[in-house]
Amino acid sequence: MREKGQKVLGVMGGMGPLATQHFYKKIIEKTAASQDQDHLNMIVLNHVSMPDRTAAIKSGDLEDLYHKLLHDAKFLEVGGADYIAIPSNSCHLLVDRLQKHLKIPIIHMIKEAALSVYCRHGSNFKMGILAADGTLATKLYQEECKALDIKVLEPSAENQERIMNIIYKGIKGGAPINKKEFEKVEREMKEEGCKCVLLASAELSCFKEMYGLSDFYIDAMDVLADRAIVLCEKTLKE
Template sequence: MREKGQKVLGVIGGMGPLATQLFYKMIIDKTKAHCDQDHLNMIILNHASMPDRTTAIKSGDVEELYHKLLHDAKFLEVGGADYIAIPCNTSHLLVDRLQKSLKIPIINMIKEAAMSLYCRHGENFKLGILATDGTIKTKLYQNECKALGITAVVPSEENQARVMKIIYDGIKDGNPVDMKDFYEVEKEMKEAGCKCVLMACTELSCFKEINNLSDFYVDAMEVLAERAIVLCDKSLK
C-alpha cells in the first residue's frame, strides 16, 4: 500500500467494532478531500476477538492482551503503516510498553485528548471523565490531567456502574440505553462543577453520535481522528 508521498495509517480496531466503524467515518468526514485520491490510505485491522480490556485489568493479568496488541501492531508495521491508531481508551494502558517494540509511532489518544483540552481551556478547571472501570482504575486520564494542571472528576461508584451499563449492556450489546442512567451521571458531573466531560471510551463516542450530545461532551476518539489526519499529511476540513 505504501506509495511515494502518501502516508499510511494503521488501525488496531475491533474494540469494539461499532467504535472502529465510527473512527473510520470520522477520518473520512474530517479529511479535506475532493476525490478518492485525496483521502487517507489506511490499514484497518478489526480484531473483534481481542480479550476484553477491563476484564484483563481487573484480573491483574494483561499479558495475553499485550501480546495480541503487539502482534497486531507488528502486522501493521510490516504492512507499511507510518502511524498506528488504537481507537480504544483502555488499551492505552499498554501503549508505552508496546511502543518500545515498534519502529513506528503509536498516536497516544490519552495524551492527545488531554493536551487538546489543555490547549482549549488552559489549566485549573474540572474535567469529568466517563470511561470503563479499567480506564478509571488505572488512572490513565487522571494522571495525564494532573500533569497538565487539570482536575479530573470521576463518577461516584453508583454512577460508574451506570456508565458501565451504558457501555456494556447498551452500546456493546446493541440494546437501547436507558437515558435516565445517563442523566444521573450528567447531573453529578455538572453539580461537581465540570467545565466539560470527556467521553473516554469509544463506545461512549458512539453514544455521543447516536444521541447528538452537546459540545459539553468532548470525544477522545474524535481528537485521535483529527490528529491522525494531520500526522499523515492530510488537511482537516
C-alpha cells in the same frame, strides 16, 4: 501499500467493532476531500477476539492482551503503516511497552486528548471523565491531566454503574439505552462544577453521535482522528 508521497494509517480495531467503524467514519468525515484520492490510506484490523480490556486490567493479567496487541502492531508495521491509531482508551496502558518494539509511532490518544482539553480550557479547573472501569483503573487520564493542573472528577459508584451499562449492554450488546440514565450522570458532573466532560470510551463516542451530545463533552476519539489526519499529512475540514 506504500506509495510515494502518501502516508498510511494503521488502525488496531475490533475493540469493539462498532467503535472501529465509528472511528473509520470519523476519519472520512473529518478529511477535506473532493475525490477518493484526497482521503487517507488506511489498514484497519478488526480483531474482535481480542481479550476484554477491562477484565484483563481488573485481573492484573495483561500478558495475553499485550502479546495480541503486539502481534497486531507488528502486522500493521510490516504492512506499510506509518502511524498506528488504537481507538481503545484502556489499551493505552500498554502503549509505552508496545512502542519499544516498533519502528513506527503509536499515536497516544490519552496524551493527545489531555492536551486538547488543556488547549481548549487551560488549567486550574475541574473536568469530569466518563470511561469504562478498566480505563479509570489505569489512572492514565488522571495522571496526564494532573500534570496539566486539571482536576479530574470520576462518577459516583452508582453513576459509574450506569456508564458501564451504557457501554457494555447498550453499545456493545445492542440493548435499548435509556437516555435518562445518562442524564443522571450529566447532572452529577454539572452539580460538581465540571467545566467539561471527557468521553474516554470508544463506545461513549458512539453514544455521543447517536444522541447528539453537546460541546460540554470532549470526545477522545475525535481528538485521535484529528491528530491521525494531520500526522498523515492530509487536511482537516474546517
